[in-house]
Amino acid sequence: MQEQLGFDFGAQPRKLVRVTPAKLATWTDCPRRFRMAYLDRPTPPRGGAWAHSTLGAVVHNALKALFDLPADRRSPEQAVALLHRQWKDDGFRDAEQAARYRDRAVVWVRDYVAELDTSVDPIGVERWVSTPTSKIVAEGRVDRIDLRDGELVIVDYKTGRHALTVDDARGSQALALYALAARRTLRKPCHRVELHHLPTGEVAVWEHTEESLGRHVARAEEAADELALAGDTLAAGGDRDVLFPPRTGRRCGWCDFRRSCPEGQQAAPALEPWALLAP
Structure with a gap:
Protein backbone atom coordinates (compact mmCIF):
# COMPACT_ATOMS: atom_id res chain seq x y z
CA MET A 1 0.00 0.00 0.00
CA GLN A 2 2.79 2.43 0.90
CA GLU A 3 4.52 1.69 -2.41
CA GLN A 4 1.27 2.37 -4.29
CA LEU A 5 1.05 5.78 -2.69
CA GLY A 6 4.53 6.64 -3.94
CA PHE A 7 6.45 6.20 -0.71
CA ASP A 8 9.75 4.33 -0.84
CA PHE A 9 10.99 3.97 2.68
CA GLY A 10 13.86 1.74 1.52
CA ALA A 11 15.52 4.43 -0.60
CA GLN A 12 18.59 6.02 0.91
CA PRO A 13 18.87 9.81 0.69
CA ARG A 14 21.63 10.93 -1.58
CA LYS A 15 24.78 11.97 0.24
CA LEU A 16 25.79 15.56 -0.43
CA VAL A 17 29.29 16.06 -1.82
CA ARG A 18 31.43 18.38 0.31
CA VAL A 19 33.48 20.71 -1.86
CA THR A 20 35.63 23.78 -1.49
CA PRO A 21 36.43 26.20 -4.31
CA ALA A 22 40.02 24.90 -4.29
CA LYS A 23 38.82 21.32 -4.69
CA LEU A 24 36.54 22.22 -7.59
CA ALA A 25 39.25 24.28 -9.28
CA THR A 26 41.76 21.44 -8.97
CA TRP A 27 39.33 18.99 -10.58
CA THR A 28 38.60 21.39 -13.43
CA ASP A 29 42.28 22.16 -14.02
CA CYS A 30 43.52 18.57 -13.95
CA PRO A 31 41.72 15.40 -12.78
CA ARG A 32 45.04 13.64 -12.19
CA ARG A 33 46.24 16.41 -9.89
CA PHE A 34 42.89 16.17 -8.07
CA ARG A 35 43.40 12.46 -7.51
CA MET A 36 46.92 12.94 -6.21
CA ALA A 37 45.93 15.80 -3.91
CA TYR A 38 42.69 14.42 -2.46
CA LEU A 39 42.42 10.67 -3.04
CA ASP A 40 45.80 8.98 -3.24
CA ARG A 41 47.06 7.59 0.06
CA PRO A 42 49.83 8.06 0.80
CA THR A 43 49.80 11.40 -1.02
CA PRO A 44 52.55 11.54 -3.67
CA PRO A 45 55.46 13.82 -2.75
CA ARG A 46 54.90 17.49 -3.50
CA GLY A 47 57.38 19.96 -4.87
CA GLY A 48 59.03 22.62 -2.76
CA ALA A 49 57.82 26.09 -1.82
CA TRP A 50 56.97 28.70 -4.46
CA LEU A 116 41.05 51.30 5.01
CA ASP A 117 38.68 52.36 7.75
CA THR A 118 40.21 50.04 10.31
CA SER A 119 38.01 51.39 13.10
CA VAL A 120 35.23 49.10 11.82
CA ASP A 121 35.48 45.45 12.78
CA PRO A 122 34.88 43.01 9.92
CA ILE A 123 32.17 40.49 10.65
CA GLY A 124 34.63 37.76 9.76
CA VAL A 125 38.37 37.37 9.15
CA GLU A 126 39.58 34.04 7.75
CA ARG A 127 36.02 32.90 8.51
CA TRP A 128 34.92 29.38 7.60
CA VAL A 129 31.48 29.39 5.97
CA SER A 130 29.32 26.60 4.61
CA THR A 131 26.01 26.03 2.84
CA PRO A 132 24.18 23.04 1.40
CA THR A 133 22.53 23.03 -2.02
CA SER A 134 20.48 20.25 -3.56
CA LYS A 135 23.65 18.28 -4.39
CA ILE A 136 26.66 19.70 -2.55
CA VAL A 137 27.87 21.29 0.63
CA ALA A 138 29.91 24.29 -0.49
CA GLU A 139 32.36 25.53 2.12
CA GLY A 140 35.58 27.41 2.52
CA ARG A 141 37.55 30.08 4.34
CA VAL A 142 36.97 33.72 3.36
CA ASP A 143 39.76 36.29 3.71
CA ARG A 144 37.40 38.94 5.06
CA ILE A 145 33.67 39.51 5.36
CA ASP A 146 32.51 43.10 5.83
CA LEU A 147 29.07 44.27 6.92
CA ARG A 148 28.00 47.36 4.99
CA ASP A 149 24.52 48.86 5.13
CA GLY A 150 23.08 45.64 6.48
CA GLU A 151 24.58 43.39 3.79
CA LEU A 152 27.62 41.15 3.81
CA VAL A 153 30.49 41.83 1.40
CA ILE A 154 33.02 39.16 0.45
CA VAL A 155 36.60 40.48 0.30
CA ASP A 156 39.37 38.41 -1.27
CA TYR A 157 42.98 39.64 -1.15
CA LYS A 158 45.11 39.12 -4.25
CA THR A 159 48.88 39.59 -4.66
CA GLY A 160 49.41 38.09 -8.13
CA ARG A 161 51.39 39.62 -10.95
CA HIS A 162 48.36 40.54 -13.09
CA ALA A 163 45.84 43.31 -12.45
CA LEU A 164 42.25 42.17 -12.03
CA THR A 165 39.02 43.24 -13.73
CA VAL A 166 35.30 43.17 -13.10
CA ASP A 167 35.19 40.01 -15.21
CA ASP A 168 37.51 38.31 -12.72
CA ALA A 169 35.13 39.15 -9.87
CA ARG A 170 32.04 38.17 -11.85
CA GLY A 171 33.53 34.90 -13.08
CA SER A 172 35.00 33.75 -9.77
CA GLN A 173 33.21 30.59 -8.68
CA ALA A 174 34.96 30.83 -5.33
CA LEU A 175 33.55 34.28 -4.56
CA ALA A 176 30.04 33.27 -5.61
CA LEU A 177 30.08 30.18 -3.40
CA TYR A 178 31.50 32.22 -0.52
CA ALA A 179 28.64 34.71 -0.91
CA LEU A 180 26.05 31.94 -0.68
CA ALA A 181 27.81 30.24 2.22
CA ALA A 182 28.35 33.49 4.12
CA ARG A 183 24.72 34.52 3.98
CA ARG A 184 23.61 31.13 5.27
CA THR A 185 26.25 31.00 8.01
CA LEU A 186 25.78 34.59 9.16
CA ARG A 187 22.07 34.95 8.33
CA LYS A 188 22.38 38.18 6.37
CA PRO A 189 21.99 39.00 2.67
CA CYS A 190 25.12 38.88 0.49
CA HIS A 191 25.48 39.78 -3.17
CA ARG A 192 28.61 41.91 -3.43
CA VAL A 193 32.03 40.34 -3.96
CA GLU A 194 35.36 42.17 -4.20
CA LEU A 195 38.87 41.31 -5.31
CA HIS A 196 41.43 43.58 -3.62
CA HIS A 197 44.65 43.57 -5.67
CA LEU A 198 47.28 44.92 -3.31
CA PRO A 199 50.11 45.46 -5.85
CA THR A 200 47.99 47.96 -7.82
CA GLY A 201 45.56 49.09 -5.12
CA GLU A 202 42.67 48.29 -7.48
CA VAL A 203 39.39 46.73 -6.33
CA ALA A 204 37.35 44.64 -8.78
CA VAL A 205 33.68 44.53 -7.74
CA TRP A 206 30.67 42.50 -8.81
CA GLU A 207 27.09 42.56 -7.54
CA HIS A 208 25.57 39.12 -7.96
CA THR A 209 21.93 38.45 -8.65
CA GLU A 210 20.12 35.28 -7.61
CA GLU A 211 20.35 34.16 -11.22
CA SER A 212 24.13 34.67 -11.47
CA LEU A 213 24.67 32.88 -8.16
CA GLY A 214 22.48 30.06 -9.40
CA ARG A 215 24.61 29.65 -12.52
CA HIS A 216 27.74 29.31 -10.40
CA VAL A 217 26.03 26.72 -8.20
CA ALA A 218 24.91 24.73 -11.23
CA ARG A 219 28.47 24.58 -12.56
CA ALA A 220 29.78 23.62 -9.12
CA GLU A 221 27.21 20.85 -8.81
CA GLU A 222 28.08 19.51 -12.25
CA ALA A 223 31.78 19.37 -11.37
CA ALA A 224 30.97 17.78 -8.00
CA ASP A 225 28.90 15.09 -9.73
CA GLU A 226 31.84 14.30 -12.00
CA LEU A 227 34.49 14.12 -9.28
CA ALA A 228 32.26 12.11 -6.95
CA LEU A 229 31.44 9.57 -9.69
CA ALA A 230 35.11 9.25 -10.60
CA GLY A 231 36.05 8.75 -6.94
CA ASP A 232 33.34 6.13 -6.38
CA THR A 233 34.34 4.25 -9.54
CA LEU A 234 37.99 4.33 -8.48
CA ALA A 235 37.06 2.90 -5.07
CA ALA A 236 35.16 0.12 -6.84
CA GLY A 237 38.27 -0.88 -8.79
CA GLY A 238 38.16 1.44 -11.79
CA ASP A 239 41.22 2.41 -13.82
CA ARG A 240 42.73 5.49 -12.20
CA ASP A 241 44.35 6.75 -15.40
CA VAL A 242 41.05 6.54 -17.30
CA LEU A 243 39.03 8.12 -14.50
CA PHE A 244 41.59 10.83 -13.68
CA PRO A 245 43.44 11.70 -16.90
CA PRO A 246 46.12 14.40 -16.93
CA ARG A 247 45.09 17.73 -18.44
CA THR A 248 48.41 19.03 -19.64
CA GLY A 249 49.48 22.57 -20.46
CA ARG A 250 51.63 25.42 -19.19
CA ARG A 251 50.47 24.77 -15.62
CA CYS A 252 52.47 21.55 -15.66
CA GLY A 253 55.60 23.67 -15.31
CA TRP A 254 54.67 24.57 -11.75
CA CYS A 255 52.50 21.64 -10.68
CA ASP A 256 53.29 20.35 -7.18
CA PHE A 257 52.99 16.76 -8.41
CA ARG A 258 55.12 17.15 -11.50
CA ARG A 259 57.67 14.55 -10.40
CA SER A 260 54.91 11.90 -10.35
CA CYS A 261 53.45 12.77 -13.78
CA PRO A 262 55.44 11.84 -16.93
CA GLU A 263 52.88 13.54 -19.20
CA GLY A 264 53.24 16.77 -17.27
CA GLN A 265 57.01 16.62 -17.48
CA GLN A 266 56.76 16.33 -21.26
CA ALA A 267 54.13 19.07 -21.60
CA ALA A 268 56.11 21.98 -20.16
CA PRO A 269 59.58 22.68 -18.79
CA ALA A 270 59.97 22.92 -15.03
CA LEU A 271 59.92 26.48 -13.69
CA GLU A 272 62.18 27.86 -11.03
CA PRO A 273 60.40 28.41 -7.69
CA TRP A 274 60.56 32.18 -8.15
CA ALA A 275 59.45 32.24 -11.80
CA LEU A 276 55.87 33.36 -11.09
CA LEU A 277 56.83 36.49 -9.18
CA ALA A 278 55.96 39.78 -10.84
CA PRO A 279 59.06 41.14 -12.62
Missing part, protein backbone atom coordinates in the same frame (compact mmCIF):
# COMPACT_ATOMS: atom_id res chain seq x y z
CA ALA A 51 58.06 32.26 -3.83
CA HIS A 52 54.81 33.79 -5.10
CA SER A 53 52.83 31.55 -2.74
CA THR A 54 55.05 32.55 0.17
CA LEU A 55 54.56 36.22 -0.70
CA GLY A 56 50.78 35.86 -0.84
CA ALA A 57 50.60 33.89 2.41
CA VAL A 58 52.70 36.44 4.29
CA VAL A 59 50.50 39.33 3.16
CA HIS A 60 47.32 37.43 4.05
CA ASN A 61 48.67 36.51 7.47
CA ALA A 62 49.77 40.05 8.21
CA LEU A 63 46.32 41.43 7.37
CA LYS A 64 44.63 38.76 9.46
CA ALA A 65 46.89 39.58 12.40
CA LEU A 66 46.12 43.28 11.98
CA PHE A 67 42.39 42.73 12.45
CA ASP A 68 43.09 40.60 15.51
CA LEU A 69 44.36 43.78 17.18
CA PRO A 70 42.17 46.37 18.90
CA ALA A 71 40.90 48.96 16.44
CA ASP A 72 43.07 51.76 17.82
CA ARG A 73 46.24 49.78 17.02
CA ARG A 74 45.41 48.96 13.39
CA SER A 75 47.78 51.42 11.78
CA PRO A 76 49.80 51.11 8.55
CA GLU A 77 52.96 51.00 10.66
CA GLN A 78 51.58 48.13 12.72
CA ALA A 79 50.64 46.28 9.52
CA VAL A 80 54.21 46.64 8.27
CA ALA A 81 55.59 45.36 11.57
CA LEU A 82 53.29 42.34 11.36
CA LEU A 83 54.43 41.64 7.81
CA HIS A 84 58.07 41.65 8.93
CA ARG A 85 57.14 39.30 11.76
CA GLN A 86 55.38 36.92 9.36
CA TRP A 87 58.03 37.03 6.64
CA LYS A 88 59.64 33.87 5.23
CA ASP A 89 62.20 33.40 2.46
CA ASP A 90 60.77 30.06 1.25
CA GLY A 91 60.98 29.64 -2.53
CA PHE A 92 63.01 32.76 -3.29
CA ARG A 93 66.24 32.48 -5.23
CA ASP A 94 68.34 34.03 -2.48
CA ALA A 95 68.21 36.45 0.43
CA GLU A 96 68.64 39.44 -1.87
CA GLN A 97 65.62 38.56 -3.97
CA ALA A 98 63.56 37.82 -0.87
CA ALA A 99 64.47 41.20 0.62
CA ARG A 100 63.48 42.98 -2.58
CA TYR A 101 60.02 41.42 -2.61
CA ARG A 102 59.63 41.95 1.11
CA ASP A 103 60.16 45.66 0.48
CA ARG A 104 57.48 45.56 -2.21
CA ALA A 105 55.07 43.82 0.13
CA VAL A 106 55.74 46.48 2.77
CA VAL A 107 54.57 49.17 0.35
CA TRP A 108 51.51 47.15 -0.67
CA VAL A 109 50.37 46.54 2.89
CA ARG A 110 51.18 50.03 4.16
CA ASP A 111 49.30 51.75 1.34
CA TYR A 112 46.37 49.35 1.53
CA VAL A 113 45.85 49.79 5.27
CA ALA A 114 46.23 53.56 4.95
CA GLU A 115 43.11 53.59 2.75
